[in-house]
Amino acid sequence: MCLCTRPSTNVLCRVCGYITVGRIRRSCPQHSTTLYLMDLEQCPRCRTYSFMMQEFSTDEAK
Template sequence: MNRCPHCFGTGKELKRNKSTVNKRLDRCLNGSKCLGPNDETDSVEPDCICHRPQHAYECDRCHQFFHGRLTETCPQHKSEIYLMDFQCCPYCAAPKSMIQIAKFTWEQICKFENAELPGGDEGL
């Protein structure tokens, strides 16, 4: 049986309130989605940015588009790190300061990149 490490723990985590742990175990065992170690339905922190949405980005240096999130430090959870968040451009390693939110949605960008040019086979 696959166990969620956030709900069942690794043995190295801090001691938590027993009722909080039981709530998380119940959600995991009942098929509810586990969002991670700070998935608390009864306490919403207004300054928390841990589960912010993904965006389409464009690099100002290489003008490549990519989709995801840029790394940011959450004011409520300063020690949380999301390994899939981008720290720089994945194509040219430009710093975050050179990355902007794209003017197009990710669906529009995918359409552009997959579009065929008219007469693209001629003359090549």
């Protein structure tokens, strides 16, 4: 399955609690050389790496 066209979601940093809209950077098995510059590799606030971040939809927050 291609990860390149997945929709934006809410992204939560589990270290500092920062929430933003976007996607966590993940490598697509079909397009391994494709890089989306707006995907998050680190938290914009505390700079922790993506393994400490979590994507969630607004339905999950309720």
